[in-house]
Amino acid sequence: MRQIKNFFAILLCSQGTPMLLMGDEIRRSQKGNNNGYCQDNELSWFDWSSIEKHQDLLRFVRGLIHFIQSLRIFRQEKLLSVTDGSHRPNIVWYGTKLEQPDWGNDSRSLAFTLRHPKSNEHLYIILNAYWQPLTFELPLLGSGEGWHRIVDTALPSPQDFSDLKTATLIASQEYLAGGRSVVVLMAR
Template sequence: MLLMGDENRRTQRGNNNAYCQDNELSWVDWSKVEKHSDLLHFVKALIQFTQSLQIFEQERVLSVTYGSHEPHLVWHGVQLGQPDWSNNSHSLAFSLRHPERGEHLHIILNAYWEPLQFELPLLGSQERWYRIVDTALPSPDDFCEPKVASVVESDAYRAEGRSSVVLMAIQK
C-alpha cells in the first residue's frame, strides 16, 4: 500500500493522523522527486506492470488451489508447497496464475536478514522464469520490463536478506 509521497521517500514519522497536521509532517517536499528519481521510476514501472495483468483485476478472492483453470493462488515457503505460517517465520512465497491469459507469477518475500534459497515451480518445456523485480539490486536493475528481463537459469532463486522478488513465466 502506498501513500502520496512514498515514491519520493516522504515520511510521516509513524504518524497515522497526518491529515490534520499543517506542518512538515504532512507536506510533500517536491525537491525529493529529483533526488529519489530511482524510487519514483521503480514505483511507476511496478504500477504499470501490475495494471497490464488481468490477474490483478480479479473482483473476487483467488482460490488457493493447484491446477485450476480459474485464476488462483498457491502458497509456498523456501520449499514449494510448504509455507511457514509460524509466528517466527521470516519468508513466504506464492504463485499467481491466470491460465486463460497465460499469466504466471512467482513472488518471493524474504524478511530474514540473510539470503535464502527459494525453490521455483516447474514450468512447461517452452516456458522459463524471468526476473521482473528484485529489490536487492540497484536501480535501474531492480525492475525490468518482461521483454528485456533476465532469464533465471536455475530451479531455485537466491533472495537476498530483506528483499522482494517477482518472477514471471514467459514462453520463448
C-alpha cells in the first residue's frame, strides 16, 4: 500500500498532466492489461465494492489531487527554473543534506523544493527509496514560517495525508523519512 501511495505522490507532484485510469485510485488493475478495449468481462468491469474496500487509498488520492490542483506551481506550462532565489517558479535539488543532491548510480534518496514566488507557494518534497529511514535536513525559512506536513506515505491512514488547515508543524530542522516513502512539506 505504501508503494501505491508513493507512486501517486510522485506522479501528482511532477510537472505536467498526470495520466490516471479510472479505478487506479482504488487499486483496479485490469490484471495488468493496459488495453481493455472490447473486453466485456470481469477484466474491464468496474467493481464498485472496491470503493468501500479501499476507502483509505481513495481518501489519500482525493486529498492529494485537491491539494495539487489548488497550487499554481503545478499549473506551470514552462519548465521550472533551476535558479534558487529566482522571481520565476523554480526547483532546487537536495539530498539528505542541503545543497548536496546525490546523482550517483546507487543513490536511493532525493529531495527538492518547488517554489512559486508570486503566489508564495513553497514545497519541500522528500523521496526515500532506501528500505531504512533516512534523516533529511530541511531548508531554512523566513521568520514566522514553518514546514507543515501534508503527505507522509510511511504513516498509517489517515495521518498519511493532511490538508493545509490541519497539517502538522514540523518543529525540527530535520525530518525522518520512513523507508520507501514520500514526504511533502509546505511552508506557511
